Amino acid sequence: MDKFVIKGGNRLTGDIFVSGAKNAAVAIIPAVILSDEPCVLENVPKISDVSIGMKILAEMGASVELIDSTTFRIDATHLNNSAVPYEMARKMRASYYFLGACLGKFRKAMVSMPGGCPLGDRPIDMHLKAFEVLGATHSIDNGIVNVESDHLYGGHIYFEKVSVGATMNAILAAVKADGLTIIENAAREPHIVDLANFLNSMGADIMGAGTDVIKIRGVGYLRGTTYSIVPDQIEAGTYMIAAAATGGDVMVRNVIPKHLESITAKLRKIGVNIEEFDDSVRVWTDKPLVKTNVKTSPHPGFPTDMQPQIATLLTLVHGPSIITENIWDSRFAYVEELRRMGANISVDGKVAVIEGLGSLKGAPVKACDLRAGAALIIAGLAAEGVTEIEDIYHIERGYEDMDKKLRGIGADIEKRYFPGEPVAKSC
Ligand code: EPZ
Numbered sequence: 001m002d003k004f005v006i007k008g009g010n011r012l013t014g015d016i017f018v019s020g021a022k023n024a025a026v027a028i029i030p031a032v033i034l035s036d037e038p039c040v041l042e043n044v045p046k047i048s049d050v051s052i053g054m055k056i057l058a059e060m061g062a063s064v065e066l067i068d069s070t071t072f073r074i075d076a077t078h079l080n081n082s083a084v085p086y087e088m089a090r091k092m093r094a095s096y097y098f099l100g101a102c103l104g105k106f107r108k109a110m111v112s113m114p115g116g117c118p119l120g121d122r123p124i125d126m127h128l129k130a131f132e133v134l135g136a137t138h139s140i141d142n143g144i145v146n147v148e149s150d151h152l153y154g155g156h157i158y159f160e161k162v163s164v165g166a167t168m169n170a171i172l173a174a175v176k177a178d179g180l181t182i183i184e185n186a187a188r189e190p191h192i193v194d195l196a197n198f199l200n201s202m203g204a205d206i207m208g209a210g211t212d213v214i215k216i217r218g219v220g221y222l223r224g225t226t227y228s229i230v231p232d233q234i235e236a237g238t239y240m241i242a243a244a245a246t247g248g249d250v251m252v253r254n255v256i257p258k259h260l261e262s263i264t265a266k267l268r269k270i271g272v273n274i275e276e277f278d279d280s281v282r283v284w285t286d287k288p289l290v291k292t293n294v295k296t297s298p299h300p301g302f303p304t305d306m307q308p309q310i311a312t313l314l315t316l317v318h319g320p321s322i323i324t325e326n327i328w329d330s331r332f333a334y335v336e337e338l339r340r341m342g343a344n345i346s347v348d349g350k351v352a353v354i355e356g357l358g359s360l361k362g363a364p365v366k367a368c369d370l371r372a373g374a375a376l377i378i379a380g381l382a383a384e385g386v387t388e389i390e391d392i393y394h395i396e397r398g399y400e401d402m403d404k405k406l407r408g409i410g411a412d413i414e415k416r417y418f419p420g421e422p423v424a425k426s427c
Contacts, residue, residue: 001419004389004403006380007412008362012248014409018236018255019045019400020070020229024191026094027168028198028229029053029074030101032062034175035202037224038075044229046070046400048393052092059085082106086144096124096165099147100172103136108148113140118369120329126166130157134170134177154179154218162187162298167214168195175204177218186214189299190259194230201225231279233259234305235399238374240264240283241309242406244272245316245382249284250409257281262302266294266310270317291319291356296326308334308375315343316382317356325350334372337365341379341387362387367394374399381411390418 020043030053032039044050046069054072058064060083062076082102089095089112102109114122124145128138133156136149154177157170167187172195174181186192188210196209202225205217236255243250244267257264257276264274264281271289275282291314296304304327314321315338325331332347339345340363344355362385367373373395380387389395392415395402403413 001390002392002415003418004377004392005414005416006377006387008380008383008385008387010246010410010412012243012246012250012409012411015251015253016239016405016409017253018231021191021194021232022047022049022398024194024229025050026053027097027191027195029057030097031172031195031198032057032074033076033079033101034105034172035222035224036077038073038077039224040071040073040226042071042226042228044070044072045232048397049092049094052088056084056088056095056098059088082108083110086112096127097168097172099127099145100169103131103147103149104173104176107152110144110146113143113145118333119331126159126161126163127169130166130170131173133157134173134181152177154181157181157183159185164189164192167192171195171206171214171216174216174218175199175206176220179218181216183214184212186212187298188212190230190233198227201227231255234303236260237263237306238309240267240281241313242378242381243283244285244289245313245378247285251280251282253280255279255281262300263306266292266302270313289317291317291321293322295324304328304331305371307331308371309378311352311354312338312375312378314354314356315360316358318358319356321354321356323352323354333368334375337376338379340365341383359384361385364388367391370394370398377402
């Protein structure tokens with residue numbers, strides 16, 4: 001199996017470049033199905049979730065052409081069916097976006113139930129409720145979600161809970177429905193805005209994305225477009241924390257500073273220096289970092305996808321910090337792995353109390369999910385000694401060339417192949 005092997009202690013310095021946003025790409029790739037002409041997508045991240053999405057499109061009959069390493073030309077105008085291949089869909093949680101896109105285009109869709117996830121229960125009841133409001137019926141047979149409608153009409157969708165996925169799927173299903181759709185209590189993440197911008201660049205009529213009320217007037221035709229995917233705010237935040245954790249001085253490039261506001265504010269509170277430029281941020285430390293409490297919340301609050309990373313940083317300062325995870329039921333699986341590295345963290349439900357001891361020690365650990373894996377890399381970079389991280393396929397789902405990018409700013413990290421049994425117990 002592949003592992004990352006990290007020798008900790010190097011200060012990270014220099015320039016690191018952020019790729020296109022995973023959570024925008026996994027929605028925009030299915031959205032191409034809605035277009036009536038071929039599309040070109042630029043700044044597409046080279047990650048496994050994107051490869052799976054492109055393979056699903058090709059399997060469904062689209063032509064997918066790689067123009068260069070981050071640019072694809074996709075012609076989905078001759079798709080031969082609205083059924084997403086079962087085994088492929090199971091490999092990517094976000095394959096549920098094919099439900100909204102196929103419903104919006106073909107008035108029917110069949111996609112396998114999204115796979116399980118270490119973050120806890122991940123229902124799609126709000127996605128299905130949004131489809132119902134637009135006139136669709138749904139059923140689940142043999143692990144496959146079926147949605148269909150003779151006709152899609154605009155409607156008034158109110159989400160009792162903020163949901164990124166349900167907001168995205170409601171937009172995908174409504175963009176060609178007849179009449180006006182209003183989505184209330186919509187998610188406001190940058191990737192929601194990116195999906196709306198992509199669809200509007202094809203002639204859709206979506207207003208208010210980025211606020212909690214989105215209005216969509218259905219259109220009959222969506223022309224082709226060339227669209228560049230927004231920079232990944234979570235990848236950027238991950239590298240900002242890696243710089244702070246190693247006492248480094250790093251320019252994180254290809255970012256939109258406004259998307260990083262809650263991360264920047266929290267890091268400044270911890271004592272990290274951050275200077276903002278048009279499309280980059282400089283991150284450096286020149287004094288001891290201090291304990292701080294963190295509560296995750298939907299955008300523009302502190303992102304849950306940055307929670308494991310900032311928790312790792314807080315193990316390196318002195319004193320108690322409290323992390324409250326308000327989005328997911330169980331997003332502390334990584335804590336057990338950090339304990340192997342000497343962290344002193346207690347978890348009770350949605351709250352983790354970190355007794356910062358100022359340092360970590362390298363150890364064999366296991367990535368439980370994408371962001372937990374990223375946090376363990378940060379831990380290894382800051383730790384004394386060597387850290388081996390297994391199950392790095394989780395990390396490669398959402399971070400493009402992470403080891404290579406980190407080596408570019410001085411990290412001692414490499415990907416090695418180890419035949420034989422896993423070293424660390426599962427988490
Ligand atoms: C998206 O997941 C992201 N994934 C997640 O990022 C991110 O953590 C999450 O949004 C929150 O920002 C993608 O964009 C592919 P939600 P999603 O619907 O859409 C509950 C990463 O690391 N809920 O906003 O699945 C749900 O259980 C990943 O990049 C329902 O109850 O998240 C959760 O408690 C991890 N019913 C809360 O809402 C539903 O129908 C927020 O979930 C849908 C969600």
